[in-house]
Amino acid sequence: MNRNIVVLGLVSFFTDFATAMINPILPIFVVVILNQSMDKLGIIVAVATFVSYAVRLLSGYIADRFGIVKPLVVAGYVISAISKPLIGFSDNYKSVAFLKAFERLGKAIRSAPKDYMISSFTKKKKYGKSFGFHKTLDIGGELGGTLTLFFILLYFSPTEQVIRNIFFLTIIPGIIGVILVAFFVEDVPKVNKIKKVSFKLIEKDKETVKLLIFYFLFVFFIFNDAFFTVQAKEVGIxxxxxxxxxxxxxxxQTATSYIFGLAIDKYGAKKILLFAYISGIISELLLLQEQPIYTWFAFAFLGLFTVSSLNANRAFIAKNAKNQGSVYGIFYSGVAVFGAIGAYIVGLIWNKFGMELSIIFSLIGTSFITLLFSIYILRNKNYG
Structure with a gap:
């Protein structure tokens, strides 16, 4: 494994450590402490999701066209490290939405160039292995941050001041991540930086994007983890x-990421994507039972969906796209648009018609997309 990929994995570990300290409590902070409605939470999720992914189209293009890679990655991590603690000062949903969007802007700036770096440093075209390894450290950071959050709340109890202090504490792992990426990660090889790439996609790029459309539509319908969180509270957790x-x-995700990476190299991304979509559907079926025990399993299947789908899509792009930075940008931008609109609509349905109907809406949509995807891969067995 290339040293730069290992260090990038550590950077993601500490950055996602900080993110995981706040993500589980952010919906509770908004709905319970700030006393905002579910549609307001939907707006926050929609704005953050859109910003998180939309800018990746531009950053991916810049990485391809001008060879500016590491500066974008460093800038993205700096923005994320600074913005998380500031959420602790928020007193209404608008300020939360703005700061969460700013934090996601950092992720948007760095993500496509970072994937480009991982692809560039990968040897022998083992893209599934590289992205699987990176995602393992990425999710390992989330696991560490979540456990830290749990023990803080267990020891101090979830008062408003304790929750606000948790936001402030995220500055520590965030700064560690910035130091690592700024001083211990090389830029991409010079040969990749000087090549002239047009934003105009070639036929291979267009064929790659066709497969991504199914993922965009699936993300439109599936519950965001913020809604998973509120559902857990609603059923009594x-x-x-x-x-x-x-x-x-x-x-x-930590336990399976590397395994999925190896499986992608062996069996192909499309089969792993089908598994991911089925896992997503199962997670929503479990939520529909509206009982705590099923919610625990729903989170497990959401983890399977998340890690397998991301690894498969990222590896598929690395293997099949010519203008990788641009296609990574399209991938993340598509997730932005569809994820943001979907989150807003789910929030509205929940607020007006209740939790059960919003889950049914998501379940019907994801099931239909999975059926279409199955038909597509049967008709296109030879591509990818």
Whole structure:
């Protein structure tokens, strides 16, 4: 494994450590402490999701066209490290939405160039292995951050001041990540930086994007983890225990990420994507039962969906796309648009018609997309 990929994995470990300290409690912070409605939470999720992914189209193009890679990655991590602690000062949903969007802007700036770096440093075209390894450290950081959050809430109890202090503490792992990426990661090889790449996609790029459309549509319908969190509270799981649900989510991803990476290299990305979509459907079926025990398993299957689908899509792009930075940008931008609109609609349905109908809406949509995807891969067996 290339040293730069290992260090990038450590950077993601510490950055996601900080993110995981706040993600499980952010919906509770908004709905319970700030006393905002579910549609307001939907707006926050939509804005953050859109910003998180939309800018990746531009950053991916810049990485391809001008060879500017590491500066974008470093800038993205700096923005994320600074913005997380500031959420602790928020007193309404608008300020949360702005700061969460700013934090996601950092992720948007760095993500496509970072994937480009991983692809560039990968030897012998073992893209599944490289992305699987990186995702393992990435999710390992989430696991560590979630466990830290759980023990803080267990020891201090989830008061408003304690929750605000948790936001402030994220500055520590965030700064560690910035130091690692700024001083211990090389830029991409010079040969990749000087090549002239047009934004105009060639036929291979277009064929790659066709497969991504199914993922965009699936993301439109599937529940965001913020809605998973509120569902857990609705079925009676206490706020102090909710971080353990995210421990399940991240532990499943940590344990399986590298395995999925190897499976992608061996069996192909499309088969792993089909498994991912089925896992997503199962997670929503479990939520529909509206009982705590099923919610625990729902988080586990959400973890399987998340890690297998991301690894498969990223490896598929690395293997099949010519203009990789641009196609990574399209991938993340598509997730932005569809994920943001989907989160807003789910929030509206929940607020007006209740939790059960919003789950049914998501379940019907994801099932239909999975059926279409199955038909597509049967008709296109030879590509990818």
């Amino acid at each position: 206490s706020i102090s225990i909710i971080p353990l649900l995210f421990v399940v989510l991240t532990a499943v």
